[in-house]
Amino acid sequence: MMIPVLIQGPKQLGNDIDVYLRPLVDELLLLWKEEGVCVWDEYKQENFDLRALLFVTINDWPALSNLSGQSNKGYQACTHCLEETDSLYLKNCRKVVYMGHRRFLPLNHPLRRKGKHFKGEPETRAKPIFRNGKRVFSMVKDVHVVFGKGRGSKQVPNDENGHAPMWKKKSILWELPYWDVLEVRNAIDVMHLTKNLCVNLLGFLGTYGQSKDTLEARRDLKETKQREDLRPEKRENGQHYLRPASYTLSKEEKESMFDCLNSMKVPSGYSSNMQGRINMKEKKFTNLKSHDCHVLMTQLLPVALRGILPENVRLAVVKLCAFLNEISQKAIDPNKLTRLQNDVVQCLVSFEMVFPPSFFNIMTHLLVHIVKEINILGPVFLHNMFPFERYMA
Numbered sequence: 001m002m003i004p005v006l007i008q009g010p011k012q013l014g015n016d017i018d019v020y021l022r023p024l025v026d027e028l029l030l031l032w033k034e035e036g037v038c039v040w041d042e043y044k045q046e047n048f049d050l051r052a053l054l055f056v057t058i059n060d061w062p063a064l065s066n067l068s069g070q071s072n073k074g075y076q077a078c079t080h081c082l083e084e085t086d087s088l089y090l091k092n093c094r095k096v097v098y099m100g101h102r103r104f105l106p107l108n109h110p111l112r113r114k115g116k117h118f119k120g121e122p123e124t125r126a127k128p129i130f131r132n133g134k135r136v137f138s139m140v141k142d143v144h145v146v147f148g149k150g151r152g153s154k155q156v157p158n159d160e161n162g163h164a165p166m167w168k169k170k171s172i173l174w175e176l177p178y179w180d181v182l183e184v185r186n187a188i189d190v191m192h193l194t195k196n197l198c199v200n201l202l203g204f205l206g207t208y209g210q211s212k213d214t215l216e217a218r219r220d221l222k223e224t225k226q227r228e229d230l231r232p233e234k235r236e237n238g239q240h241y242l243r244p245a246s247y248t249l250s251k252e253e254k255e256s257m258f259d260c261l262n263s264m265k266v267p268s269g270y271s272s273n274m275q276g277r278i279n280m281k282e283k284k285f286t287n288l289k290s291h292d293c294h295v296l297m298t299q300l301l302p303v304a305l306r307g308i309l310p311e312n313v314r315l316a317v318v319k320l321c322a323f324l325n326e327i328s329q330k331a332i333d334p335n336k337l338t339r340l341q342n343d344v345v346q347c348l349v350s351f352e353m354v355f356p357p358s359f360f361n362i363m364t365h366l367l368v369h370i371v372k373e374i375n376i377l378g379p380v381f382l383h384n385m386f387p388f389e390r391y392m393a
Contacts, residue, residue: 012062012066015069015145015147017066018172019147021173025172025175025176028052029176031050031052032176033051037049037051053176054179056185057173057185057186057187058383058388059385060189060192061192068171068185068186069169069171071168074096075087075089075096076166078098078362078365079188079366080128080130081128082136083166085098085128086098086103088224088357090220090223090357090358091223092216092217092223093216093217093358095361097360099352101352103123104127104348105345105346105349132183133185134180140170141174142170143169144169145168145170187377187383187384190383190384191290191384192290192363193363193367194293194297195293196361197363198296200364202285202288204247204355204359205248205249206249207249207254207257207283208284212359213242213247215242217358218230218232219231219232220356226356230356246309246310247354249308254283255283257283257304258278262274264303271292271295272291272292272295298321298324299325301321302317302318312353316347316350316351319346319347323340327370327374327380329379330379332379334375337375344368348364
C-alpha cells in the first residue's frame, strides 16, 4: 500500500483537504482516459496500458465528512437518509439523536402499529428512498465554497430553519467522470462504528467510564413523553432519584459478568488479554481499543451476559452481537442479506423500547445501512479501517 497524500500539521484540514487532493485527482483522471498509462509488465516482459478508477473511499466518520462535503452533525447527518433523516434534538443532553427505525420494517409488520413505547403513535412512513449518484450530484452541484480560512473565504449559509447546511462543499471527487455512477462512494467504517457502539452500550450498562444513564438522559424522557416509569423523581432534599431501568446491572449481575470475562482464555494473538482490560475492584472495563471492542461485540459479550439482565434486553443485545459477528465473516451468503437486514432493524426497534433517546447517536443509526453497503461493496473486511490502522501502527 502507498500513502499518496501525507499532510503534517497540528490541525485537521476540514474542507481544505480538496486542495491537497488536486494532484491525486489529476492522476486518477489520467488513469481513466482511454489510452491509460503505459506501464512495464515484468512478468510478461512487455508494456501494457494501465487504467484505474477510485472505487470507494474508506474513512472514519469525521474524515468522511471532510472528504464527501456532507455535514456529519446536526439534523441531516446520515449519508444514506440525507434530507429524510429522522432526527430529534434533546434539550437536556444537548445533542441530536436519530430514531424512528420502525419505518425500515416491512409495511405489514405488527410493530408498526404498536404505539405503547413510541409516543402512542403508529408508524406509516416508508423507509427513505435510495438516491443514486446522479441524484446526489444534483443536490451538491451548485454548492460553492472558497477554500482557506483567511479573508475572502466563504462558507455555505444556514437553511431557512436556521440549521447547519447538509452540504458544506462540492467535493473535488465529483470531477471524476464515473463518480456519479457509483452507488456507494464513501463507505461506512464498521471498525469505528463497532467501537463507538460498544462504548455507548457499556456506558449505559454502567461498565465503562462514567455512566451514560444520567439525570439529563432521564429528563429527556419527560420532554419526549416516553417511559413514565423511568422519569426522575424529585425528593424533598432537592435531589433526584433515578429508578433502576431494565438495562441497569445490579451488583450481583456485574460480579457474574466480570467473573465470567476474567476467567476467559483465548488463543495467543486472538485478542488482548481481557484480564488486563478489566478493573475487578470497580467492575468496569478500562482502555478498550478498537480490536477489543470488536472481539467483545462479536464473541465475548453474548457469553458474559448469559443469565443476567431481563430477557427482552439480553436477547436484543445478543442478537445485535450475532449480527456484527455474521457481517464480519470473510464470506457472506447473498441470500442471507434480507434476513440480516430484518434482524438489525428489529434490534434497533427493540432498543428504542428499552433505552432512552440519548442512546441513539449517529453510529447506532448507521447500523441500519450496513447491509445495503455489503450488498454493493462486498463483505465488511474489504471496506473498513482495520488494515490501514494496523499499517500506520
